[in-house]
Amino acid sequence: MNIEIIDIPKIENSLGNIAVIENNSIPFEIKRVYYLYDIPFSAMRGGHAHKNLQQVLIAISGSFDVVLKDGNSAKTIVLNKPDKGLLINNKVWRELENFSSGAVCLVLASDVYKEEDYIRDYDEFLKSEK
Numbered sequence: 001m002n003i004e005i006i007d008i009p010k011i012e013n014s015l016g017n018i019a020v021i022e023n024n025s026i027p028f029e030i031k032r033v034y035y036l037y038d039i040p041f042s043a044m045r046g047g048h049a050h051k052n053l054q055q056v057l058i059a060i061s062g063s064f065d066v067v068l069k070d071g072n073s074a075k076t077i078v079l080n081k082p083d084k085g086l087l088i089n090n091k092v093w094r095e096l097e098n099f100s101s102g103a104v105c106l107v108l109a110s111d112v113y114k115e116e117d118y119i120r121d122y123d124e125f126l127k128s129e130k
């Protein structure tokens with residue numbers, strides 16, 4: 001599975017921590033940053049793969065599950081630490097679910113939003129994997 005957990009560098013202090021993201025901590029040049037918030041517990045987000053886009057997802061607050069599929073295998077990663085990023089490379093199907101109250105999902109993306117880069121149909125995704 002073409003994913004990786006990335007340690008986000010941090011400055012720890014008894015008065016609170018600082019996590020720092022710079023381009024050199026991420027294996028691509030960040031072109032867009034956005035975040036999901038006010039997510040209902042029952043929401044299922046994602047449900048797509050990308051042809052080219054790479055993303056890093058970080059649970060800045062709270063927790064959620066990321067279900068990943070590449071056509072051969074599936075795995076679920078629980079994101080619940082602000083200093084861990086989940087790198088999802090292109091051509092990996094993702095579904096985000098089980099959001100805790102107050103969960104915020106920060107997304108660092110390798111490109112601007114392009115609807116034509118999405119594969120939103122799972123059968124089409126499986127076919128593109130062959």
Ligand code: TYD
Nearest residue numbers: 032034036044045046047048112113114115
């Ligand atoms: P989508 O990426 O499918 O959401 P998620 O994977 O978080 O569930 O995007 C949801 C909608 O928002 C979709 O209609 C496209 C739109 N959108 C933008 O207009 N700009 C953006 O930068 C993003 C990420 C999505």
